[in-house]
Amino acid sequence: MKSFISLSLLAGMALASPMMDRAKLELQARSAACAGNRFRASKDGGFGNIIATTVSSSNWGGAAIVTSGVTKVSGTFTVPKPSIPFGGRTTTDYCGAAWVGIDGYSNSALIQTGVLWCVEGTSYEYEAWYEYLPASLIAYSGFSVTSGNSVTVTVTKTSSTGGTTTISANGKKSQGTSAEWIVEDFTSGSSLVPFANFGSVTFTGATAVINGATVQASADSSVTIVLESSFGSALTGTTISGSSVAVVYE
Template sequence: MIISIITILPLLLSGITIARPATIPAARRFRSGGPSSTYKNFTASDASASTKGTYTFTNWAGAFLDTTDVTGITGTFTVPTPSAPAGSDPDTSYCGCAWVGLDGISNFCPKGGLMQAGVNWCVENGVSSFVAWYEWWPAEAQQYWDDIDVSAGDSITVTIAATSKTGGTANLVNNSSGQRATFTWTDESPALCEVSAEWIVEDYSVGNELVAFADYGSVTFTGNSALVGGATADDLTSAYLADMVSQSDSSDVISASSLKVISRRGRFDATWIGDRWIENWADRAM
Protein backbone atom coordinates (compact mmCIF):
# COMPACT_ATOMS: atom_id res chain seq x y z
CA MET A 1 0.00 0.00 0.00
CA ILE A 2 1.22 3.44 -0.91
CA ILE A 3 0.84 6.91 0.52
CA SER A 4 2.29 9.72 -1.59
CA ILE A 5 2.73 13.41 -0.87
CA ILE A 6 2.66 15.78 -3.86
CA THR A 7 4.46 19.09 -3.50
CA ILE A 8 4.97 22.02 -5.84
CA LEU A 9 8.41 23.44 -6.79
CA PRO A 10 10.14 25.82 -6.89
CA LEU A 11 9.30 27.97 -3.85
CA LEU A 12 11.98 29.54 -1.66
CA LEU A 13 10.84 30.92 1.67
CA SER A 14 13.09 33.17 3.73
CA GLY A 15 12.96 32.89 7.47
CA ILE A 16 11.58 29.34 7.50
CA THR A 17 13.85 26.63 8.84
CA ILE A 18 13.01 22.95 8.58
CA ALA A 19 15.24 21.10 11.03
CA ARG A 20 16.38 17.52 10.85
CA PRO A 21 15.04 15.60 13.86
CA ALA A 22 17.72 15.22 16.49
CA THR A 23 16.25 11.91 17.58
CA ILE A 24 14.14 9.27 15.89
CA PRO A 25 10.57 10.57 16.18
CA ALA A 26 7.70 8.67 17.73
CA ALA A 27 4.12 8.86 16.48
CA ARG A 28 1.34 10.09 18.74
CA ARG A 29 -1.77 8.10 19.68
CA PHE A 30 0.15 4.84 19.76
CA ARG A 31 -0.65 2.37 22.53
CA SER A 32 1.36 -0.69 23.46
CA GLY A 33 0.15 -4.04 22.23
CA GLY A 34 -1.98 -4.48 19.13
CA PRO A 35 -2.39 -7.20 16.55
CA SER A 36 0.53 -8.61 14.61
CA SER A 37 0.72 -7.67 10.96
CA THR A 38 -0.82 -10.05 8.44
CA TYR A 39 0.66 -8.22 5.45
CA LYS A 40 3.36 -9.44 3.13
CA ASN A 41 6.76 -7.81 3.11
CA PHE A 42 7.79 -5.43 0.34
CA THR A 43 10.68 -3.04 0.09
CA ALA A 44 10.43 0.74 0.30
CA SER A 45 13.68 1.21 -1.63
CA ASP A 46 11.96 3.53 -4.10
CA ALA A 47 11.00 6.05 -1.43
CA SER A 48 12.02 9.52 -2.54
CA ALA A 49 15.73 10.23 -2.38
CA SER A 50 14.94 13.96 -2.31
CA THR A 51 13.90 13.72 1.33
CA LYS A 52 16.36 13.81 4.20
CA GLY A 53 15.29 10.52 5.69
CA THR A 54 12.58 7.94 6.02
CA TYR A 55 11.48 6.85 9.48
CA THR A 56 9.47 3.81 10.50
CA PHE A 57 6.45 3.79 12.81
CA THR A 58 4.19 0.89 13.73
CA ASN A 59 1.00 2.93 13.35
CA TRP A 60 1.74 5.71 10.81
CA ALA A 61 2.71 6.27 7.20
CA GLY A 62 3.01 9.70 5.60
CA ALA A 63 5.06 12.86 5.90
CA PHE A 64 5.82 15.40 8.60
CA LEU A 65 7.57 18.73 9.06
CA ASP A 66 9.84 19.30 12.06
CA THR A 67 10.01 23.07 12.54
CA THR A 68 8.98 25.91 14.88
CA ASP A 69 6.01 28.26 15.04
CA VAL A 70 3.81 26.10 12.82
CA THR A 71 0.18 27.16 13.28
CA GLY A 72 -1.67 25.73 10.30
CA ILE A 73 -1.80 22.85 7.84
CA THR A 74 -3.97 21.77 4.93
CA GLY A 75 -4.15 18.78 2.60
CA THR A 76 -6.52 17.05 0.20
CA PHE A 77 -6.91 13.31 -0.29
CA THR A 78 -9.31 10.89 -1.96
CA VAL A 79 -11.04 8.42 0.34
CA PRO A 80 -9.87 4.92 -0.62
CA THR A 81 -11.89 1.74 -0.97
CA PRO A 82 -10.86 -0.47 1.96
CA SER A 83 -10.63 -4.23 1.70
CA ALA A 84 -9.83 -7.01 4.13
CA PRO A 85 -6.40 -8.64 3.75
CA ALA A 86 -6.04 -12.16 2.43
CA GLY A 87 -7.01 -14.79 4.96
CA SER A 88 -9.00 -12.29 7.01
CA ASP A 89 -11.78 -13.11 9.45
CA PRO A 90 -15.16 -12.06 7.95
CA ASP A 91 -16.41 -11.13 11.41
CA THR A 92 -13.52 -8.73 12.07
CA SER A 93 -13.70 -5.06 11.19
CA TYR A 94 -10.57 -3.91 9.32
CA CYS A 95 -10.01 -0.16 9.50
CA GLY A 96 -7.68 2.78 8.94
CA CYS A 97 -7.79 6.55 8.59
CA ALA A 98 -6.22 9.55 6.86
CA TRP A 99 -5.74 12.90 8.55
CA VAL A 100 -3.76 16.12 8.79
CA GLY A 101 -2.75 17.68 12.07
CA LEU A 102 -0.36 19.64 14.25
CA ASP A 103 2.07 18.32 16.89
CA GLY A 104 1.66 14.63 16.16
CA ILE A 105 5.28 13.61 16.89
CA SER A 106 5.45 12.69 20.56
CA ASN A 107 9.10 13.35 21.32
CA PHE A 108 8.92 16.76 19.62
CA CYS A 109 5.97 17.67 21.88
CA PRO A 110 6.05 15.05 24.65
CA LYS A 111 3.42 16.56 26.96
CA GLY A 112 1.44 18.60 24.48
CA GLY A 113 -1.78 18.21 22.55
CA LEU A 114 -2.40 17.00 19.00
CA MET A 115 -4.98 18.87 16.88
CA GLN A 116 -6.20 16.86 13.89
CA ALA A 117 -9.10 15.97 11.61
CA GLY A 118 -9.70 13.34 8.96
CA VAL A 119 -11.70 10.34 7.78
CA ASN A 120 -11.94 6.79 9.16
CA TRP A 121 -12.73 3.80 6.95
CA CYS A 122 -13.67 0.25 7.90
CA VAL A 123 -14.74 -2.91 6.10
CA GLU A 124 -16.40 -5.95 7.66
CA ASN A 125 -17.72 -8.93 5.73
CA GLY A 126 -17.46 -6.95 2.51
CA VAL A 127 -19.41 -3.91 3.80
CA SER A 128 -17.53 -0.59 3.99
CA SER A 129 -18.24 2.37 6.26
CA PHE A 130 -16.76 5.86 6.53
CA VAL A 131 -16.90 8.71 9.03
CA ALA A 132 -15.40 12.22 9.22
CA TRP A 133 -13.95 13.27 12.57
CA TYR A 134 -11.96 15.84 14.57
CA GLU A 135 -9.91 15.45 17.73
CA TRP A 136 -7.76 17.31 20.26
CA TRP A 137 -5.74 14.42 21.59
CA PRO A 138 -5.38 13.27 24.37
CA ALA A 139 -8.09 15.55 25.80
CA GLU A 140 -10.83 13.86 23.77
CA ALA A 141 -11.51 10.81 21.65
CA GLN A 142 -12.47 11.19 18.00
CA GLN A 143 -15.61 13.31 17.62
CA TYR A 144 -17.73 12.66 14.53
CA TRP A 145 -19.36 15.23 12.25
CA ASP A 146 -22.98 14.19 11.74
CA ASP A 147 -23.47 16.64 8.85
CA ILE A 148 -20.73 15.20 6.62
CA ASP A 149 -21.36 12.09 4.53
CA VAL A 150 -18.30 10.27 3.20
CA SER A 151 -17.97 7.57 0.57
CA ALA A 152 -15.09 5.87 -1.22
CA GLY A 153 -13.80 8.10 -4.01
CA ASP A 154 -14.77 11.37 -2.31
CA SER A 155 -12.21 14.18 -2.38
CA ILE A 156 -11.66 15.54 1.14
CA THR A 157 -9.84 18.74 2.13
CA VAL A 158 -8.82 19.20 5.77
CA THR A 159 -7.52 22.48 7.18
CA ILE A 160 -6.27 22.83 10.75
CA ALA A 161 -5.58 26.32 12.16
CA ALA A 162 -4.24 27.08 15.63
CA THR A 163 -5.39 30.49 16.90
CA SER A 164 -3.38 29.96 20.09
CA LYS A 165 -1.63 27.06 21.78
CA THR A 166 -4.92 26.14 23.46
CA GLY A 167 -7.40 26.72 20.67
CA GLY A 168 -8.09 26.68 16.97
CA THR A 169 -10.35 25.32 14.25
CA ALA A 170 -10.74 22.17 12.19
CA ASN A 171 -12.38 22.50 8.78
CA LEU A 172 -13.32 19.52 6.62
CA VAL A 173 -14.80 19.86 3.14
CA ASN A 174 -16.18 17.03 1.02
CA ASN A 175 -15.30 18.47 -2.38
CA SER A 176 -17.33 15.78 -4.13
CA SER A 177 -20.62 16.59 -2.37
CA GLY A 178 -20.05 20.20 -1.36
CA GLN A 179 -20.67 19.41 2.31
CA ARG A 180 -18.46 21.16 4.84
CA ALA A 181 -18.11 21.31 8.61
CA THR A 182 -16.12 23.29 11.16
CA PHE A 183 -15.27 22.79 14.80
CA THR A 184 -13.66 25.35 17.11
CA TRP A 185 -11.62 24.51 20.20
CA THR A 186 -11.02 26.97 23.06
CA ASP A 187 -9.02 26.68 26.28
CA GLU A 188 -7.94 23.11 25.59
CA SER A 189 -5.39 21.17 27.61
CA PRO A 190 -2.71 20.00 27.08
CA ALA A 191 -1.46 22.93 25.01
CA LEU A 192 0.09 22.64 21.57
CA CYS A 193 3.85 23.01 21.07
CA GLU A 194 3.49 24.20 17.44
CA VAL A 195 6.59 22.28 16.33
CA SER A 196 5.37 19.76 13.74
CA ALA A 197 2.79 19.26 10.99
CA GLU A 198 1.66 15.90 9.59
CA TRP A 199 -0.09 14.29 6.60
CA ILE A 200 -0.80 10.74 7.75
CA VAL A 201 -2.46 7.39 7.06
CA GLU A 202 -2.87 5.65 10.41
CA ASP A 203 -3.67 2.30 11.91
CA TYR A 204 -5.48 3.95 14.80
CA SER A 205 -5.91 2.52 18.28
CA VAL A 206 -9.00 1.64 20.27
CA GLY A 207 -8.29 1.26 23.95
CA ASN A 208 -4.77 -0.09 24.20
CA GLU A 209 -4.66 -1.94 20.89
CA LEU A 210 -4.32 -1.06 17.23
CA VAL A 211 -7.33 -1.95 15.13
CA ALA A 212 -6.98 -4.64 12.47
CA PHE A 213 -5.58 -2.69 9.53
CA ALA A 214 -7.45 -2.65 6.21
CA ASP A 215 -5.83 -2.79 2.78
CA TYR A 216 -6.43 0.60 1.19
CA GLY A 217 -4.47 0.58 -2.09
CA SER A 218 -3.09 4.11 -2.20
CA VAL A 219 -3.73 7.55 -0.73
CA THR A 220 -2.24 10.70 -2.25
CA PHE A 221 -2.19 14.04 -0.42
CA THR A 222 -2.29 17.06 -2.74
CA GLY A 223 -2.66 20.82 -2.27
CA ASN A 224 -0.47 20.53 0.80
CA SER A 225 0.81 23.50 2.76
CA ALA A 226 1.67 24.56 6.30
CA LEU A 227 1.68 27.97 7.97
CA VAL A 228 5.16 28.37 9.44
CA GLY A 229 6.22 31.61 11.09
CA GLY A 230 3.20 33.33 9.58
CA ALA A 231 4.21 32.39 6.01
CA THR A 232 2.68 29.70 3.81
CA ALA A 233 5.07 26.83 3.05
CA ASP A 234 3.97 24.60 0.17
CA ASP A 235 7.39 23.28 -0.79
CA LEU A 236 7.55 20.06 1.21
CA THR A 237 10.86 18.74 -0.09
CA SER A 238 12.24 19.18 3.43
CA ALA A 239 9.54 16.96 4.89
CA TYR A 240 10.44 13.64 6.45
CA LEU A 241 8.76 10.44 5.33
CA ALA A 242 7.30 7.78 7.60
CA ASP A 243 6.70 4.15 6.63
CA MET A 244 4.40 1.90 8.64
CA VAL A 245 6.01 -1.39 9.67
CA SER A 246 4.85 -4.47 11.51
CA GLN A 247 5.12 -4.43 15.30
CA SER A 248 6.65 -7.89 15.21
CA ASP A 249 9.07 -7.33 12.31
CA SER A 250 10.43 -3.86 11.50
CA SER A 251 11.56 -5.06 8.05
CA ASP A 252 7.94 -5.85 7.15
CA VAL A 253 6.72 -2.60 5.53
CA ILE A 254 2.94 -2.43 5.69
CA SER A 255 2.56 0.99 4.08
CA ALA A 256 5.29 2.96 2.28
CA SER A 257 5.45 6.71 1.64
CA SER A 258 6.90 8.75 -1.22
CA LEU A 259 7.26 12.39 -2.19
CA LYS A 260 6.27 13.47 -5.71
CA VAL A 261 7.64 16.83 -6.87
CA ILE A 262 5.86 18.78 -9.61
CA SER A 263 7.50 21.84 -11.17
CA ARG A 264 5.59 25.10 -11.28
CA ARG A 265 7.04 25.76 -14.74
CA GLY A 266 4.83 24.93 -17.69
CA ARG A 267 1.33 23.51 -17.67
CA PHE A 268 0.13 20.17 -16.47
CA ASP A 269 -3.11 18.30 -16.07
CA ALA A 270 -3.32 17.59 -12.34
CA THR A 271 -5.78 14.75 -12.84
CA TRP A 272 -3.53 13.12 -15.42
CA ILE A 273 -0.50 13.41 -13.17
CA GLY A 274 -2.47 11.96 -10.29
CA ASP A 275 -3.69 9.07 -12.42
CA ARG A 276 -0.22 8.43 -13.82
CA TRP A 277 1.25 8.40 -10.34
CA ILE A 278 -1.22 5.83 -9.07
CA GLU A 279 -0.86 3.74 -12.22
CA ASN A 280 2.92 3.69 -11.98
CA TRP A 281 2.68 2.30 -8.48
CA ALA A 282 -0.08 -0.18 -9.13
CA ASP A 283 2.25 -3.18 -9.27
CA ARG A 284 3.52 -2.32 -5.79
CA ALA A 285 0.12 -2.07 -4.17
CA MET A 286 -1.28 -5.04 -2.29
Protein backbone atom coordinates in the same frame (compact mmCIF):
# COMPACT_ATOMS: atom_id res chain seq x y z
CA MET B 1 -13.36 24.13 20.90
CA LYS B 2 -15.17 25.46 17.86
CA SER B 3 -14.62 23.40 14.72
CA PHE B 4 -15.72 23.47 11.12
CA ILE B 5 -14.96 21.37 8.05
CA SER B 6 -14.52 22.21 4.38
CA LEU B 7 -15.46 19.20 2.29
CA SER B 8 -15.94 18.72 -1.45
CA LEU B 9 -18.18 15.65 -1.54
CA LEU B 10 -19.67 13.44 -4.21
CA ALA B 11 -22.99 11.72 -3.55
CA GLY B 12 -22.93 9.11 -0.82
CA MET B 13 -24.32 8.16 2.57
CA ALA B 14 -22.69 6.64 5.64
CA LEU B 15 -24.93 4.71 8.03
CA ALA B 16 -24.26 4.32 11.73
CA SER B 17 -23.42 0.77 12.78
CA PRO B 18 -21.81 -1.17 15.62
CA MET B 19 -18.73 -1.61 13.41
CA MET B 20 -18.23 2.16 13.05
CA ASP B 21 -19.07 2.78 16.72
CA ARG B 22 -16.32 0.34 17.72
CA ALA B 23 -13.88 1.92 15.28
CA LYS B 24 -14.50 5.43 16.64
CA LEU B 25 -13.98 4.25 20.20
CA GLU B 26 -10.77 2.50 19.15
CA LEU B 27 -9.43 5.58 17.37
CA GLN B 28 -10.14 7.92 20.26
CA ALA B 29 -8.68 5.40 22.74
CA ARG B 30 -5.18 6.54 21.81
CA SER B 31 -3.77 8.38 24.79
CA ALA B 32 -1.87 11.63 24.61
CA ALA B 33 1.10 9.73 25.99
CA CYS B 34 1.41 7.86 22.69
CA ALA B 35 1.94 11.05 20.71
CA GLY B 36 5.55 11.98 20.15
CA ASN B 37 6.83 8.55 21.16
CA ARG B 38 5.99 6.30 18.25
CA PHE B 39 9.00 6.56 15.96
CA ARG B 40 12.42 5.04 15.49
CA ALA B 41 15.06 6.00 12.97
CA SER B 42 15.65 4.03 9.80
CA LYS B 43 19.14 3.15 8.65
CA ASP B 44 19.66 6.38 6.74
CA GLY B 45 20.05 8.70 9.71
CA GLY B 46 19.88 9.33 13.43
CA PHE B 47 16.63 10.24 15.13
CA GLY B 48 17.87 11.80 18.35
CA ASN B 49 18.05 15.30 16.82
CA ILE B 50 15.24 14.63 14.32
CA ILE B 51 17.64 14.73 11.39
CA ALA B 52 16.57 11.45 9.80
CA THR B 53 14.69 11.83 6.51
CA THR B 54 12.95 8.46 7.00
CA VAL B 55 11.57 7.03 10.21
CA SER B 56 9.44 3.97 10.95
CA SER B 57 6.27 3.84 13.03
CA SER B 58 3.93 1.17 14.33
CA ASN B 59 0.81 3.13 13.39
CA TRP B 60 1.59 6.14 11.15
CA GLY B 61 2.46 6.15 7.46
CA GLY B 62 2.92 9.35 5.47
CA ALA B 63 4.92 12.54 5.82
CA ALA B 64 5.68 15.24 8.34
CA ILE B 65 7.46 18.58 8.32
CA VAL B 66 9.35 18.84 11.58
CA THR B 67 10.14 22.44 12.44
CA SER B 68 8.94 25.29 14.63
CA GLY B 69 6.34 27.91 13.79
CA VAL B 70 3.62 25.67 12.30
CA THR B 71 0.17 27.31 12.48
CA LYS B 72 -1.79 25.74 9.61
CA VAL B 73 -1.80 22.56 7.52
CA SER B 74 -4.00 21.62 4.55
CA GLY B 75 -4.54 18.74 2.16
CA THR B 76 -7.01 17.13 -0.23
CA PHE B 77 -7.43 13.38 -0.70
CA THR B 78 -9.87 10.88 -2.20
CA VAL B 79 -11.48 8.53 0.33
CA PRO B 80 -10.32 4.99 -0.52
CA LYS B 81 -12.45 1.84 -0.58
CA PRO B 82 -10.77 -0.52 1.93
CA SER B 83 -10.44 -4.25 1.42
CA ILE B 84 -9.61 -7.23 3.59
CA PRO B 85 -5.84 -7.89 3.59
CA PHE B 86 -4.53 -11.11 2.09
CA GLY B 87 -5.27 -13.96 4.47
CA GLY B 88 -7.78 -11.90 6.45
CA ARG B 89 -11.18 -13.06 7.75
CA THR B 90 -14.59 -11.80 6.64
CA THR B 91 -15.77 -11.69 10.26
CA THR B 92 -13.05 -9.21 11.39
CA ASP B 93 -13.27 -5.40 11.26
CA TYR B 94 -10.36 -3.93 9.25
CA CYS B 95 -10.00 -0.17 9.59
CA GLY B 96 -7.79 2.82 8.97
CA ALA B 97 -7.86 6.62 8.87
CA ALA B 98 -6.40 9.45 6.80
CA TRP B 99 -5.87 12.88 8.32
CA VAL B 100 -3.86 16.09 8.45
CA GLY B 101 -2.64 17.49 11.72
CA ILE B 102 -0.42 19.84 13.66
CA ASP B 103 1.91 18.55 16.39
CA GLY B 104 1.92 15.02 17.77
CA TYR B 105 5.17 14.07 16.06
CA SER B 106 7.35 15.08 18.98
CA ASN B 107 4.79 16.20 21.56
CA SER B 108 1.25 15.41 22.75
CA ALA B 109 -0.53 18.55 21.51
CA LEU B 110 -1.96 16.92 18.37
CA ILE B 111 -4.93 18.52 16.60
CA GLN B 112 -6.16 16.56 13.59
CA THR B 113 -9.06 16.05 11.21
CA GLY B 114 -9.79 13.44 8.57
CA VAL B 115 -11.79 10.37 7.56
CA LEU B 116 -12.13 6.95 9.19
CA TRP B 117 -12.95 3.80 7.19
CA CYS B 118 -13.77 0.17 8.03
CA VAL B 119 -14.62 -3.02 6.15
CA GLU B 120 -16.11 -6.23 7.54
CA GLY B 121 -16.99 -8.85 4.93
CA THR B 122 -18.99 -6.91 2.33
CA SER B 123 -19.94 -4.05 4.71
CA TYR B 124 -18.20 -0.68 4.48
CA GLU B 125 -18.38 2.34 6.80
CA TYR B 126 -16.89 5.84 6.58
CA GLU B 127 -16.93 8.87 8.89
CA ALA B 128 -15.46 12.38 8.96
CA TRP B 129 -14.10 13.46 12.35
CA TYR B 130 -11.79 15.79 14.26
CA GLU B 131 -9.82 15.42 17.48
CA TYR B 132 -7.70 17.54 19.75
CA LEU B 133 -5.74 15.32 22.15
CA PRO B 134 -6.34 14.55 24.95
CA ALA B 135 -10.04 15.24 24.21
CA SER B 136 -12.10 12.52 22.51
CA LEU B 137 -12.71 12.14 18.80
CA ILE B 138 -15.81 13.97 17.54
CA ALA B 139 -17.71 13.06 14.37
CA TYR B 140 -18.86 15.96 12.21
CA SER B 141 -22.63 16.36 12.42
CA GLY B 142 -24.54 16.48 9.14
CA PHE B 143 -21.71 15.21 6.91
CA SER B 144 -21.61 11.84 5.16
CA VAL B 145 -18.60 10.53 3.26
CA THR B 146 -17.93 7.42 1.22
CA SER B 147 -15.25 5.99 -1.05
CA GLY B 148 -14.48 8.19 -4.04
CA ASN B 149 -15.30 11.43 -2.24
CA SER B 150 -12.78 14.26 -2.59
CA VAL B 151 -12.14 15.62 0.89
CA THR B 152 -10.32 18.87 1.68
CA VAL B 153 -9.18 19.32 5.27
CA THR B 154 -7.40 22.22 6.98
CA VAL B 155 -6.26 22.50 10.57
CA THR B 156 -5.40 25.86 12.14
CA LYS B 157 -3.91 25.96 15.62
CA THR B 158 -4.94 29.12 17.45
CA SER B 159 -3.78 28.49 21.03
CA SER B 160 -2.18 25.83 23.18
CA THR B 161 -5.65 24.42 23.94
CA GLY B 162 -7.74 25.21 20.88
CA GLY B 163 -8.00 25.42 17.14
CA THR B 164 -10.31 25.06 14.17
CA THR B 165 -10.59 23.25 10.90
CA THR B 166 -10.62 25.67 7.94
CA ILE B 167 -11.69 28.68 10.06
CA SER B 168 -9.29 30.32 12.53
CA ALA B 169 -10.53 31.29 15.98
CA ASN B 170 -9.92 34.73 17.44
CA GLY B 171 -7.10 35.06 19.93
CA LYS B 172 -3.39 34.55 20.21
CA LYS B 173 -1.93 31.92 17.92
CA SER B 174 0.12 29.00 19.19
CA GLN B 175 2.89 27.79 16.90
CA GLY B 176 3.21 24.05 16.44
CA THR B 177 6.39 22.07 15.86
CA SER B 178 5.26 19.70 13.11
CA ALA B 179 2.72 19.30 10.31
CA GLU B 180 1.54 15.86 9.21
CA TRP B 181 -0.26 14.09 6.35
CA ILE B 182 -0.94 10.59 7.67
CA VAL B 183 -2.65 7.25 7.08
CA GLU B 184 -3.00 5.58 10.48
CA ASP B 185 -3.50 2.15 12.00
CA PHE B 186 -4.96 3.12 15.37
CA THR B 187 -4.99 1.29 18.68
CA SER B 188 -7.66 -0.31 20.82
CA GLY B 189 -6.43 -0.55 24.40
CA SER B 190 -2.84 -1.70 24.07
CA SER B 191 -3.21 -3.37 20.63
CA LEU B 192 -3.44 -2.09 17.09
CA VAL B 193 -6.69 -2.78 15.24
CA PRO B 194 -6.47 -5.06 12.17
CA PHE B 195 -5.22 -2.77 9.40
CA ALA B 196 -7.30 -2.60 6.21
CA ASN B 197 -5.76 -2.67 2.75
CA PHE B 198 -6.59 0.92 1.76
CA GLY B 199 -4.93 0.77 -1.68
CA SER B 200 -3.59 4.32 -1.78
CA VAL B 201 -4.29 7.77 -0.40
CA THR B 202 -2.79 10.83 -2.08
CA PHE B 203 -2.87 14.19 -0.33
CA THR B 204 -2.78 17.03 -2.87
CA GLY B 205 -2.46 20.68 -1.98
CA ALA B 206 -0.35 19.46 0.95
CA THR B 207 0.92 22.72 2.39
CA ALA B 208 1.64 24.22 5.79
CA VAL B 209 2.03 27.76 7.09
CA ILE B 210 5.34 28.01 8.93
CA ASN B 211 6.47 31.29 10.46
CA GLY B 212 3.95 33.07 8.27
CA ALA B 213 5.12 31.52 4.98
CA THR B 214 3.31 28.78 3.03
CA VAL B 215 5.54 25.79 2.24
CA GLN B 216 4.95 22.54 0.39
CA ALA B 217 5.13 19.09 1.97
CA SER B 218 8.49 18.55 0.25
CA ALA B 219 10.16 21.26 2.33
CA ASP B 220 13.74 20.71 3.44
CA SER B 221 12.59 19.67 6.91
CA SER B 222 10.16 17.01 5.66
CA VAL B 223 10.29 13.46 7.05
CA THR B 224 8.96 10.28 5.43
CA ILE B 225 7.15 7.96 7.87
CA VAL B 226 6.86 4.23 7.11
CA LEU B 227 4.22 2.19 8.94
CA GLU B 228 5.79 -1.16 9.88
CA SER B 229 4.26 -4.40 11.10
CA SER B 230 5.35 -5.98 14.39
CA PHE B 231 7.67 -8.17 12.29
CA GLY B 232 9.47 -5.14 10.87
CA SER B 233 8.03 -5.33 7.35
CA ALA B 234 6.79 -2.13 5.70
CA LEU B 235 3.00 -1.85 5.40
CA THR B 236 3.07 1.56 3.69
CA GLY B 237 5.25 3.42 1.25
CA THR B 238 5.31 7.19 0.78
CA THR B 239 6.29 9.46 -2.10
CA ILE B 240 6.59 13.22 -1.51
CA SER B 241 6.63 15.50 -4.55
CA GLY B 242 6.02 19.22 -4.21
CA SER B 243 2.61 19.63 -2.56
CA SER B 244 1.67 15.97 -3.06
CA VAL B 245 2.03 13.15 -0.51
CA ALA B 246 1.16 9.67 -1.83
CA VAL B 247 0.77 6.84 0.71
CA VAL B 248 0.33 3.29 -0.62
CA TYR B 249 -0.47 -0.02 1.06
CA GLU B 250 2.31 -2.54 0.55
